[in-house]
Amino acid sequence: MLEKKISKQEAKERIEKLRELIDKYRYEYHVHDRSLVSDAVNDSLKRELAELEAAFPEFVTPDSPTQRVGGEPLSEFQKVRHLRPMLSLNDCFTFEELIDWEERLKKLLPNTEWDYYAELKIDGLAISLIYDNGLLVRAATRGDGAIGEDITQNIKTIEAIPLRLRGKAYQKGTIEVRGEVYLPNEEFEKLNQERKKAGLAPFANPRNIAAGSVRQLDPKVTAKRRLSFMAWDLFLEKEVATHAEKHKILEEIGFKVNKNNQRCQNLAEVKKFLDYWQVHREKLPYQIDGAVINVNLERAREALGIVGKAPRGSIAYKFAAKEATSVIREIKLQVGRTGILTPVAELDPVILAGTTVSRATLHNAEEIKKKDIREKDTVIIRKAGDIIPEVVKVILELRPKDAKPFEMPKNCPVCGSKIIRDPDGVYYRCPNKNCFAKRLRMLAHFAGKNGLDIEGLGPKIIEQLFNAGLIRDASDIFELKEGDIEPLERFAEKSAQNLVNAIAARKQVPLWRFLAALGVPHVGGETARALAFFIERKAKLTKSYTPYQLWQALKDWQETDFQEIPEVGPIVAQGIKNFFVDKEIQELLKKLSEVGLKIIKEERKLEINPSVYNKTFVFTGELKQFSREEAKELVRSLGGRPSDSVSSKTDYLVVGEGAGSKLEKAKALNVRLLSEEEFLKLVGRT
Ligand SMILES: [Zn+2]
Structure with a gap:
């Protein structure tokens, strides 16, 4: 949109400013995860820059953001020799192997102390980037370690990679940066959804796409894939003391580095790092296949040298496989506390994610039918996090001829009672209370x-x-x-x-804890507290009383009595009423009284605050000044009611950092939202 004529000098200055600004936005977005402007604004600035450069081609430079796309398709990749070999890493699979590794190193360098730098190992494609006088001049694949392929055109399309390094000190000489090109999970899913719509087979995993995209002869295809990049190694002309320091410099000069990496004092700390990520890796927005443990002290790493094609001072720790196959011997039913029957597959023992597994949950009968899981089937099982493994699918090719479809038994496997099916048809239950x-x-x-x-x-x-x-x-x-x-x-x-x-x-417990322990239907957490508070006030119970006295106080209450509690609706009220008229519960409360259990009335210092009194508060996200429990206690102490879920009865939703679905629901119900600050003001704590 060049409406008015501008002078050459003005154009030059404008072009430089635009470039600087666009790169600043790029840096904040990719390196610090901060969007300073919307995509539309960013696009608009880029468009203006492109138009100016078209009008004044003499000002186009190779590090201009406009130069990311536009190269012509190649007929083949050129081979290039690496400045220094791109080594591979030796793998290990157990912590014992790490201990052996350290012992070997200590023998080689007996008089040196060092710590470690532990990095998450992204499952992508390793590349090398060469910057001459601050400008990206070459990008290459690893190849055989000595000679790789020149993929500069494609790599320029990846916005997470700077075309020019930041910082005055880094505009001279040759600098090499190494890192991983990868496809974030979100982009992987988007891509596969698009393929599904187009009737194409989905890609198997993000790594294959990253590798395939980087090796496209047409850079326009690469540009469409929205790849990302994280740097993990740096070679400067000057010496850098530690590997951790290298990562700090990488971030300064414009690269995204992994924020989860960690300096570890010793192998015990390394183990904590590994144990944590083995379990929590599912939550990362990208795929990792393990960790890399480096001797942090660069001087020591150098001295340790190379063995075969791998440096001694670094080692890759591979996480155990998340999937395995096994044969289902039998499908058994497990009876839950509420009588729900969960089918469980008894398997031939198999090692999965580092532990031996012999059972997998099948969730419910519906799920078994959907996946057509049968006894004697060979199945793929998977473990997500540290929960009980589940069956992903059946390998039909290995199904024996006599495998019969699963049928839900008619009777409870434990007590023999006739099983009943829930009205919605998903769950089956044992109705026998004595099961x-x-x-x-x-x-x-x-x-x-x-x-x-x-x-x-x-x-x-x-x-x-x-x-x-x-x-x-x-x-x-x-x-x-x-x-x-x-x-x-x-x-x-x-x-x-x-x-x-x-x-x-x-032997002495507050009423809310006692009610929650008894398992009154739908009564736990805040509902138990609200119910307890209400009962003790209305029933005029003494400071200390027996469970049987509680029963006597409640035996004539009607459902409508319980419904006076704002947290309690008709269904919950009916559940509470039915619970306390049950003969068995009456017996149990009597026996608990005989063995000396006492319920202690909780003294609550109430300083009624009129803007809080009788109002219902729900909290979401993380608060800065309080834990969730402290905030709730504060509300209680002022005569208000904390609740665990948002409903039309909620007066306020206090919104902390990282708020989730509760916020959406509150907005839909027009519930008043309070920031933590506003909440503090309301309760008079500022
Ligand atoms: Zn039963």
Whole structure:
């Protein structure tokens, strides 16, 4: 849009300013993940630059953003020799191998101390970039390590790679940068969706696309793929003391580096890094296949030298495979606390993600039908995070002729009761309240984190005690003796005593915890607190009372009584009412009273704040000044009601950093939004 004529000098200055600005936006976006302007603004600036350069071609320079695309297709790639060999890394798969590696290094350099620099290893394509006097002049693939292919045209299309280095000190001499070209997961999914729409077969993985795109003869194809780049090595003419320092410089001169990389004092810290990412790698926006552990001290790395084609001072640690195959021996049903029956595949044991696995969840009958999973099938199993593995799919080619489709049994495998199907048809349940497995789950819940939270009484111990016949219902827990527990496997005298003490410490509990532990349907978290607060006020209970006194206080309450609590709707109210009229619950509360359990009324210092009183608050995202629990407690202490979910009854949603779906819902329901600051003002804490 060059409407008015401008002088040559004006054009030159404008062109330079535009270039500088566009590169600043590029740098902030790719290196610091900050968008300073919208894509539209950015495009508009680039368009103006292109038009100016077209009018004044004498001012076009090779580092102009307009020079990223536009090269003509090649007939073949030129071979180029690397300035220094691009080495590969030796792999290892266990922590023991890392210890051996360190021992070998210590023998070679007995008098040197060093730390480590641990990097995530992105699953992409390694390339080398050469900058002469600050300007990108050549990009090459690794090739055989000595000779690679010149892919400069294609690499220029990747915006994460600067065409000119930043910083005055880096505009002289030859600088080499190495790093990984990769396709972010988001782009991979977009690309495959487009292919699906076009009726094409999807790409198998992001790595293949990255490699294929970089080696396109036509740079316009590469440009469309939206590849990214992270730098991991740097060669300057001057010496740099540590590998960590190299990464710092890389960022300064315009490259994206991996923010998750970490300097580690020793191998113990390296292990923490590896353990963390082995589990959390699923959450990364790109694929990694392991980590690279480097001796951080460059002087030591140099001195350690090269063995074969790999440097001694670095090693690649490969994460264990996330998928494996196995054969389903049997499909069994597991009974959950609420009676839901979950089908589970019993497998031939197989090593998956570093541990032996012999079961995989099949989720529900619907899922089995959809994937047509049968006993005797060979299946692909996968582990995501550290949860129970699941069956991805059946390898039909390996199905034996006599494999029959799975049918849901008619009776509960534990107690033999007739199984019923939920109205929506997805879940099956055992309706028998006395079903052993169900009891077991209820006991585990009673003692567990969301119940009385008795230290040392986790699900495994509960099962042991249950199988030994020591506990049948919750009241039995309070009658356990050291002598009963000690003979059990895994228990020594000390730990038996600790457990008995931990149980005794929970003989006095606040009502909300007791209600949550009992497993009143739909009553947990904030609802349990609201219900407890309401009951204690309305029923005029004393400072300390027995579970049976609680039952007596509640036995004549109607559903409408419970509905006075804002958090409680008709369905929840009905659930609570039905729960307390149950004969068995009455019995249990009586027994709990006999073994000495006491409910202690929580003294709450209420300083009523009129703008908070009776208002419902929900929190989302991370707050700076409080933990979530502290913020809720503050609201409670001022007479307000914290809640865990947004509904039409919510008065305020307090929005912290990284807010998610609650924010969307609140907007849809026109709930008032408060920033943390506004919240502080409202509660009078500023
Ligand atoms: Zn049953």
